[in-house]
Amino acid sequence: MTADFRDDMTGAIHTISQQVNSRDLTGVARLIAGRTTSELVDVCERLTEKQRAVVFRLLAKQQALEVFEALAPALQSDLVSALRDSDVASLFASLDPDDRVWLLDELPAAVAPRLLRGLPDRERELTAVVLGYPKASIGRRMSPQYVTTHPDLSASQTLARVSAGLDHAETVYTIPVLDDGRRVAGVVSLRDLMAASGETVIAELMSQPHFSLATTDAEDAARACADLGLLALPIVDSESRLVGILTIDDAVRILEHEETEDSARQGGVEPLRRPYLSTPIRSLVRSRVLWLLVLAVGATLTVQVLEVFEETLNAVTVLALFVPLLIGTGGNTGNQAATTVTRALALGDVRSRDILRVLGREVRVGFSLGLLLGALGFAVATPFYSMPIGLTIGLTLVAVCTVAATIGGVMPLAAHAIRVDPAVFSNPFISTFVDTTGLIIYFVIAMAILQI
Amino acid sequence: MTADFRDDMTGAIHTISQQVNSRDLTGVARLIAGRTTSELVDVCERLTEKQRAVVFRLLAKQQALEVFEALAPALQSDLVSALRDSDVASLFASLDPDDRVWLLDELPAAVAPRLLRGLPDRERELTAVVLGYPKASIGRRMSPQYVTTHPDLSASQTLARVSAGLDHAETVYTIPVLDDGRRVAGVVSLRDLMAASGETVIAELMSQPHFSLATTDAEDAARACADLGLLALPIVDSESRLVGILTIDDAVRILEHEETEDSARQGGVEPLRRPYLSTPIRSLVRSRVLWLLVLAVGATLTVQVLEVFEETLNAVTVLALFVPLLIGTGGNTGNQAATTVTRALALGDVRSRDILRVLGREVRVGFSLGLLLGALGFAVATPFYSMPIGLTIGLTLVAVCTVAATIGGVMPLAAHAIRVDPAVFSNPFISTFVDTTGLIIYFVIAMAILQI
Known part of the structure; x- marks a missing residue:
């Protein structure tokens, strides 16, 4: 690293922090484009937490992954919590939807679920904006809490993972099988796991996976889950990497809501927000x-x-x-x-x-x-x-x-x-x-x- | 047993077999009314298999249970297969629905699921007629293949039952807990079972059960299952005894079918039997x-x-x-x-x-x-x-x-x-x-x- 570059960096960091403060995200994107990973890590380490989150989110997917992996684990989790910060979320939420599609590349599958994990439903919706999933997409409704396994693991090793995940996973009955690149290679049911002898490798037990893209319309993903009679449907990014899971009870809720809306619209009525008898007359008239x-x-x-x-x-x-x-x-x-x-x-x-x-x-x-x-x-x-x-x-x-x-x-x-x-x-x-x-x-x- | 009675019995059995052959079920019902259990067992043992099934089905619930329990195990399973016989089923199917309600008491919960178990869906529908469940009731759609446990059993004992049931149960993820009288006292999820230590008794693990009566409209039961976000809903007879289970995937199928029907009817169309594009023009016109x-x-x-x-x-x-x-x-x-x-x-x-x-x-x-x-x-x-x-x-x-x-x-x-x-x-x-x-x-x- 030359002195020249260092000067340049100092200037760049100053400009970036000004641009973030004045909400000029396009300017930030322009300034960080074409930098190497090590330069970006350097930039990231010298910004405030919120600024760092904004810069990180504006990186292209592959670069974001490299920067994330280059950060120390403590910094990684600081970054994740900063990305969840409501100020950061509202900054991205205030973007024009077209700008958002243009500026926000998909987050790497190594980061996306971590961002959503542990958040209550309401906050998850907000954070999904940061993830860049479009409105009404399944990416905004999926759960990031799942248990996974690997084709080379044994049934008993997977059962141990299930036991470890019992208290936080959304479901343990359907277990996505991920290859070394986090891609969904199959699914295995807890039932098949229990029926198998402990040494059987997952590759022999798993079945062909069905999955939906995180950007799919929530109704379509929910209908796929219901029509296939699945207890859970893995949700993936554009490279088939797991980012979440949709369970059948959530799918049923989504479908019921959509059907109420469809039935209302077909009758020329706006859907009611609450049960008929507890909707005030005024709201009925308005609908x-x-x-x-x-x-x-x-x-x-x-x-x-x-x-x-x-x-x-x-x-x-x-x-x-x-x-x-x-x-x-x-x-x-x-x-x-x-x-x-x-x-x-x-x-x-x-x-x-x-x-x-x-x-x-x-x-x-x-x-x-x-x-x-x-x-x-x-x-x-x-x-x-x-x-x-x-x-x-x-x-x-x-x-x-x-x-x-x-x-x-x-x-x-x-x-x-x-x-x-x-x-x-x-x-x-x-x-x-x-x-x-x-x-x-x-x-x-x-x-x-x-x-x- | 006096000689008199024996003569009477021989006559009665002759009359009964004539009445069954001429499909006079009301006559049979009248003839067996008021007899003691031992008399009835005697009658049953001397009829042909199909006749025995018909007579048995015309007994009041409590008496049917006593007669069933008095029969030798081999005779019990003969009776169950005779009740499944398509001739017997069509005999009851040909009854006027009002007569059927009047003549057919609920079958005891000890018999009903055995009757349905192992039958393919199509035959299950026919046999449900013999059970007396009304048309479009959940009794005709539920599955008789389930794993159950008892409040006094331990988690590990229950897990052993689950393992034994893996290859035939409709679901092993929701396990109804039955008391000594086969009544549903609670439900326990496989997840909670796995999370508990092996010696924990089920009474401590189980939660308050939701269930539906077998005579409930299938749509209502399915909606209850979906609305409560349950993976499975126990189905019981009028004494809260378990007779079947409804899994969420079947519930979703029932609801989707009903919603298609509702939407069609609201538009003044008869529901189509197949997808729109593969329905012949003639059928579209007819609908x-x-x-x-x-x-x-x-x-x-x-x-x-x-x-x-x-x-x-x-x-x-x-x-x-x-x-x-x-x-x-x-x-x-x-x-x-x-x-x-x-x-x-x-x-x-x-x-x-x-x-x-x-x-x-x-x-x-x-x-x-x-x-x-x-x-x-x-x-x-x-x-x-x-x-x-x-x-x-x-x-x-x-x-x-x-x-x-x-x-x-x-x-x-x-x-x-x-x-x-x-x-x-x-x-x-x-x-x-x-x-x-x-x-x-x-x-x-x-x-x-x-x-x-």
Whole structure:
């Protein structure tokens, strides 16, 4: 190390501490880029604890690992507690999400779980921001308390690890097997461990692992855990290194919450925060009024459409009689399609890229339903009113059902593709949309057939 | 035993075997009523295996237990296999459900799990009929393979039991603790067992048990298991004796199935049997057409209502313009209430007996929403049309929202009270119902204000 460099370092450290204080994280990132590990260790050792945590967090993943390993164990644990510090967390939390993705590389798997370990749930959520896991990702919900083993260890050695982990691990019933690089090579169940003779090596006992990335949507990871019937699902970073574990009871809680939200949104209601009977009337009103207003404003379109056709309506008042029936049937057909496709999406049976297949299917289903209802409508309306009226009703039903099923089926997928909760394009939303379309179809067909 | 009785017995046995062959189970039940245990054992020993199974199953619980215990072990296991026989099962399956409840007492807990043990899932369902558990009850879904322990046993003795049960038990992670009468006195987790020293008695380790009755609805038991975050829930008979166990993975499967069903029904669709993309178009049509027809027939009511008010409509055509907006808003308000209450019911937050509280809340919520929307409707419609039209729109919105929220909130509870799936009174159903009511309200108000 030359005197020159030392001067440079002193200057750099001064600048860095100023930049951290003025929350200029981009500046810090720029200043530490391209330095060697030993330089960075040197910088780290000469900053205050909080400053050190900030600098460390701005390192690229590989470099962060090297710096961390180069620190003395006492300094390592100081660093971990500084990273958990609420000032540091709030500094990163205040970053624009896009900046955060850009500035914060994944933390090495050697550090990430240590950061979360022992924190109560509330604080874990905050610290997950420091880890850089996106909102609603499983990285924010996983537990960092697990027992692991190694393929070369024996069953009895692993049982000893289980015994040691009994009082703090989230679960001891599913044990991830890690290779030398902390990558998940398999899982072994406590049951299989107990059934095996003590000398059996884990490599023979372990089964192929299922796992989810920490950045996966929490709902998807929870559904994977539940669908596979697993008691716990290992959570890994982008290099398949273990960073946490999701247990089935947490997965069930996540799914239940999501299902309550989906069901609420489909009904055009904001999800309630507490049980129905203990929610104040005011909050119930608030959970519904916004959507109701949006939908009512949307429905003014129907008034405008009817105004356009007011002359037709004046000439043949009988047309007005069928308006609720026709748009109601359209709404129902649209809701049926939307309900089926939304659920299929939630269960992972359908994906955004299936949109053309869904379109093709819903056109056919809607057309079939339309033919059935249309024939019936024609047969019933003709004797009561007249042949032209019957024909108008029948053809409108065919067209409306086809359009409604198609819109209802495609809308949730389109929402999903642009990363909007498909349930937001709720049944009431689709009804309102289909109402307007249905009225236009109705009057266009009526004018053509009745020659007005 | 007198000669008389022996003659009587020979006759009785002859009659019984005739009655079993002619499937007259009520006759058999009448004939064996009031006999002593030793007489019954005598009867049992002289019948064919299948006949013996039928007679045994028709005994009252306590007597069944005494007879079972009086039989030689070889005969006991013959009896168990005969009870599993598909001929015997189909005999009981063919009984009218009411007769079945009346004729089949609960089987003793000493027999019930033996009957189910080792059966594949499909056959278990059939045999559950013999056990008398009602359709959709958890008794038909639970597993009879469990490891149990006793309060006086030590941790190491229990661990030995766990080791012995490793290859057949459904779970070894939750171990029910049974007292001398097979009643569930507590549960102990494998984790706590491993953490304890070997001599600790189970009575010190076990925690208060949660359990469900075998006759409980499968969904309710599954929800209890999931909500309590349990890995397994013991299932008991009416005397708290263990008859089976429900593991969390099965509970999750039950809940997911129920949620798919609920979501489908709320959209007015029959649940699909397979993933959406692999369901043939014909089945998709079939899953929707029935409800669509029912709703369309229901919607003809709106045509009739409009016919009644045709003169009013002719006099003031402008009234027709608002029909879709008004009934649409009513439908949305009704759906919102129905969605919220249906979900609260599914989560157990609301019960049937809360119907009056729900009614009171929904009247207030609906009225508040109606006031907001009505004021807005009045303010917007008056300048564009006229004061009387604005007033009509405003007041109709107040009335329609109040009525719709009330109907939407109360309907699912009413359905639940009469044991109909609340989701069947689906959102489309409520929309159609509210459409008709809304139209009547609209025209009555219009006639009063416009003096026509």
